[in-house]
Amino acid sequence: MNPASPAAVVMGCSAGGLAALRVVLGGLQAQLPAAVVVVCHTGSEDIDTLVGLLARYCALPVEEAGERRRLVGGTVHVAPSGYHLYVEQDRRFSLSVDPKVCFVRPSIDVLFESAAQVFESNLAAVVMTGANDDGALGLRAVRAHGGLAIVQDPAEAMAAVMPATALRVAGADHVCSLAGIAPLINQWCA
Amino acid sequence: MSRPEPDDVELELFIRALQLRHGYDFSQYTRASFKRRVQSFVTAHGFATIGDLTTRVLRDDAFLAPLVAGLSVPVSEMFRNPIVFKALRDEVFPLLASYPHLNIWQAGCAFGEEVYSLAILLQEAGLYERTQIYATDFNDVALARAQEGIFPSRDARAYSENYVAAGGAGSLSDYYHARYEHIKLDERLKRNITFANHNLVADGVFCEPHLILCRNVLIYFTDTLQNHVLGLFRDSLCRGGFLCLGNKETLDFAPAGKDFVAINLRARIFRLAARAG
Ligand SMILES: C[S@@+](CC[C@H](N)C(=O)[O-])C[C@H]1O[C@@H](n2cnc3c(N)ncnc32)[C@H](O)[C@@H]1O
Numbered sequence: 001m002n003p004a005s006p007a008a009v010v011m012g013c014s015a016g017g018l019a020a021l022r023v024v025l026g027g028l029q030a031q032l033p034a035a036v037v038v039v040c041h042t043g044s045e046d047i048d049t050l051v052g053l054l055a056r057y058c059a060l061p062v063e064e065a066g067e068r069r070r071l072v073g074g075t076v077h078v079a080p081s082g083y084h085l086y087v088e089q090d091r092r093f094s095l096s097v098d099p100k101v102c103f104v105r106p107s108i109d110v111l112f113e114s115a116a117q118v119f120e121s122n123l124a125a126v127v128m129t130g131a132n133d134d135g136a137l138g139l140r141a142v143r144a145h146g147g148l149a150i151v152q153d154p155a156e157a158m159a160a161v162m163p164a165t166a167l168r169v170a171g172a173d174h175v176c177s178l179a180g181i182a183p184l185i186n187q188w189c190a
Numbered sequence: 191m192s193r194p195e196p197d198d199v200e201l202e203l204f205i206r207a208l209q210l211r212h213g214y215d216f217s218q219y220t221r222a223s224f225k226r227r228v229q230s231f232v233t234a235h236g237f238a239t240i241g242d243l244t245t246r247v248l249r250d251d252a253f254l255a256p257l258v259a260g261l262s263v264p265v266s267e268m269f270r271n272p273i274v275f276k277a278l279r280d281e282v283f284p285l286l287a288s289y290p291h292l293n294i295w296q297a298g299c300a301f302g303e304e305v306y307s308l309a310i311l312l313q314e315a316g317l318y319e320r321t322q323i324y325a326t327d328f329n330d331v332a333l334a335r336a337q338e339g340i341f342p343s344r345d346a347r348a349y350s351e352n353y354v355a356a357g358g359a360g361s362l363s364d365y366y367h368a369r370y371e372h373i374k375l376d377e378r379l380k381r382n383i384t385f386a387n388h389n390l391v392a393d394g395v396f397c398e399p400h401l402i403l404c405r406n407v408l409i410y411f412t413d414t415l416q417n418h419v420l421g422l423f424r425d426s427l428c429r430g431g432f433l434c435l436g437n438k439e440t441l442d443f444a445p446a447g448k449d450f451v452a453i454n455l456r457a458r459i460f461r462l463a464a465r466a467g
Contacts (some may be wrong), residue, residue, distance in 0.1 A: 067409060067438045081439060083409075086222035095409050095438050096223040097265050114222040120192075 005035035005073040005091060007122040009185055010115050012108030012138070014041040014130030016158025018050075020079055020178055022057045024126070025076060027182025030059040034124075034189050037115065039108045040077045041130070047080045047141070054078065065093045067073055079106040086114040102134035104132035112138025121146035124188050126181060128152040130162030136169035150174045200240035201225055205243045212254055215391050216261065218415035224261070227393070231260045255330055262329035263392060263410070267348065268341070268362075269307045270405070271437050272355035277457035278308075278401075279357055282432050283315045286400055287370035292321040295426070296398040297390060298407035299325035302336030303349075306365075308378040310402065313357045318382060324397050326388035337385050339375035346373050390419050395426040405458075406436035417444035424449045424462060433460045 028036070042050060047064050053106040054061040058076060065077035065085055070092050079085040083095040085106050101107035112125055112135065122124050125155040127135040129152060143149050151172040154160035167175065174184055208214045216224060228240055237243045247253050255391040269275050286292055294312075296305045312318040327333050339417040341349070350362040388396060390407065402423050408416050423433055424446055433450055435458040441447025450460035
């Protein structure tokens with residue numbers, strides 16, 4: 001069985017998110033020790049297509065975040081649509097159909113807040129392009145637990161609302177272009 | 191690890207208080223989502239801390255029902271995941287048709303969205319008359335609403351599309367009356383449905399069903415409680431009975447899961463395995 005991942009990187013994006021993930025996941029090193037968890041609101045039910053698409057650009061294995069499965073270092077886990085995704089204390093995923101948060105399910109806030117409580121300072125969180133407020137409170141929780149906050153520069157984001165709100169509500173350790181995000185994560189993991 | 195946060199300690203005490211004082215045991219609910227629900231409830235009802243909520247519910251019995259209703263998640267849809275209802279209709283109903291009398295148990299019925307969906311499909315398959323359906327939940331507020339069969343009309347369109355995708359033979363509007371903001375399902379769909387309170391944590395085997403539908407309830411339970419509930423389902427089901435779970439749910443983390451075999455994994459439909467020996 002895979003050992004529980006020592007650290008994790010959580011990412012959230014919405015409008016414009018697919019193109020953004022292509023750049024960021026594409027830049028992650030193949031030996032990344034941390035587990036990566038992604039919430040991307042696509043509005044589509046079809047998680048298999050999303051996983052297949054992302055896998056094409058990423059050196060790491062990409063899979064759906066499965067109910068009660070462990071977070072695995074060096075694997076990208078993608079939240080299924082229609083469910084909130086949480087990280088439990090034993091570093092496994094759980095799902096719920098609780099009401100939408102910020103009008104969305106899965107919500108980035110829900111993932112970030114639960115992951116922050118588990119991984120504390122061994123967590124890096126990334127908020128990217130998107131047209132709603134989701135992710136801001138989550139990022140604040142990550143910082144409150146000592147995690148690292150990275151926000152895409154709103155000026156270059158396809159949709160600026162999400163990164164701009166995150167910056168206003170939570171602030172960040174790094175504000176950078178899409179191209180700069182993967183190198184930061186690779187370095188943080190080293 | 192650092193010492194526990196005050197919120198986590200308060201949550202532990204809250205769970206213990208509900209158990210000791212009211213006999214409701216939430217200790218085996220998955221913690222991350224349960225904690226978030228408790229915190230939302232605390233905020234929505236103007237408490238400062240989880241501890242304040244604990245004090246209130248210890249002293250005020252009348253506060254228990256709204257609290258349980260607030261911690262339960264009666265979020266559902268008619269014909270949610272239509273392929274599942276299509277699979278029930280095409281793959282399970284033909285096998286059930288050989289029985290002269292049928293019991294169906296829907297556990298965790300929320301506001302009744304799924305039980306009415308099931309009733310419609312049974313009606314169309316010509317099985318309704320011989321079927322007794324038990325729809326259960328531990329949330330009395332939700333059960334009372336389920337009994338009414340009234341849903342917001344803004345959802346009617348999505349439900350109709352689901353119904354068609356589930357292989358419905360007519361139009362969903364054949365089964366409801368539209369009234370202003372609401373649709374009310376045909377009273378006759380209820381004639382063989384019994385709504386009852388059953389708590390999967392605390393209550394025992396139930397009704398010898400040929401089919402159990404329990405979707406998106408086990409996701410809220412730890413492995414231990416999942417195992418307990420799957421054992422309860424196994425011990426309740428008729429020989430060769432069917433179990434239908436939610437689309438992301440899995441039997442992989444409970445030993446009792448070994449007593450079931452998948453007949454349509456995508457639709458999460460399982461069948462009780464023949465007993466060994
Ligand atoms: C998310 S809803 C699922 C509704 C529907 N089955 C569906 O999938 O659309 C979960 C339901 O399970 C009920 N539930 C939670 N814990 C329960 C328990 N211990 N016993 C019985 N019902 C429970 C909740 O009250 C809620 O109505």
